Amino acid sequence: MRRLLVLGNAGIDLVCPVPHLPRAGETVVAHGQSRAPGGKGLNQAVVAARAGAAVTFVAPVGRDAAAGELAAALADEPFQALHWLPQAAPTDLSLLMVAPDGENSILSLGAAADSLSTAEAEAAVAVLDSQDILLLQGNLSAAATLAAARGAVDRGAQVCLNTAPLRWDVAPLLPLCAVVIANAVEAEAITSLTGPAAAEALHRAGAALAVVTLGAGGCVTASAGGMQHHPAVPAATVDTTGAGDTFCGVLAAGLLAGLPMPAAIAAAQRAAAITVGRPGAFAALPDAASLRVDPAA
Numbered sequence: 001m002r003r004l005l006v007l008g009n010a011g012i013d014l015v016c017p018v019p020h021l022p023r024a025g026e027t028v029v030a031h032g033q034s035r036a037p038g039g040k041g042l043n044q045a046v047v048a049a050r051a052g053a054a055v056t057f058v059a060p061v062g063r064d065a066a067a068g069e070l071a072a073a074l075a076d077e078p079f080q081a082l083h084w085l086p087q088a089a090p091t092d093l094s095l096l097m098v099a100p101d102g103e104n105s106i107l108s109l110g111a112a113a114d115s116l117s118t119a120e121a122e123a124a125v126a127v128l129d130s131q132d133i134l135l136l137q138g139n140l141s142a143a144a145t146l147a148a149a150r151g152a153v154d155r156g157a158q159v160c161l162n163t164a165p166l167r168w169d170v171a172p173l174l175p176l177c178a179v180v181i182a183n184a185v186e187a188e189a190i191t192s193l194t195g196p197a198a199a200e201a202l203h204r205a206g207a208a209l210a211v212v213t214l215g216a217g218g219c220v221t222a223s224a225g226g227m228q229h230h231p232a233v234p235a236a237t238v239d240t241t242g243a244g245d246t247f248c249g250v251l252a253a254g255l256l257a258g259l260p261m262p263a264a265i266a267a268a269q270r271a272a273a274i275t276v277g278r279p280g281a282f283a284a285l286p287d288a289a290s291l292r293v294d295p296a297a
């Protein structure tokens, strides 16, 4: 069976509704707090598994109670395999501030993700073969991410890279990517261009398929087949947190299932529209019934 290996971060989200997002120097008092599993790697792995992909999720965590909390929270997720890589650093933590209009600001502590070594990354991808897909994000170090991508390509596997969070130069990775997914802000930061021109530039920089997501504007794709705009599925926005992760997880699952690219994009946008209609990140991820990717569809 084709495997989707998600190598990425996992942590605890501390979610705080706030009256408005803080300005520089301002203290904002939250209306409350809740804890949930989080991290882009974790969210994308969960979504892809719920969409029916055979997902192996590999993530660095601390040797602490939060790692146990994560394991318990994910016990019922339909992963094919789940491998924690214990690090000396504490399990990652993100503080999510969510404003009444659904907009969010996120502060992430990512020492566990950062401390994953290149040797651990290379070992994680050693299981891949030419049928498989590796899905990466920006939370691991540049060196570990590059090592994983190179290892995957050496084994003939396809690499999907989500450029979020953008915190190091992704240029060396792009020629290794079958798919790169960047939101509008990331795409502009990488290419100094916007919209379709940014997608085209990411493709020219080496990604076989470049996807630039545009929030309620849907997304644009650029590949050897040309450029295309894919409108979003209209949704009443409650909280956009997790939309990008849902999109990436379902797109990777769709490609793994053999869907043609436009159909995989459509499935990803249908799923992301569900996520934006719900509060929270992990809690907003669509369930398996609404996510199943059907190759015959």
Ligand code: ATP
Pocket (backbone or CB within 6 Å): 164, 183, 184, 213, 214, 215, 216, 217, 218, 219, 232, 233, 234, 235, 237, 240, 241, 242, 243, 244, 245, 247, 268, 269, 270, 272, 273, 276
């Ligand atoms: P986030 O960081 O909020 O999780 P993102 O910035 O990574 O998201 P976006 O470009 O905002 O990514 O959204 C990804 C996809 O989610 C879009 O391409 C679109 O399909 C869907 N989406 C996002 N916002 C909306 C919206 N308001 N209405 C409908 N679909 C949306």
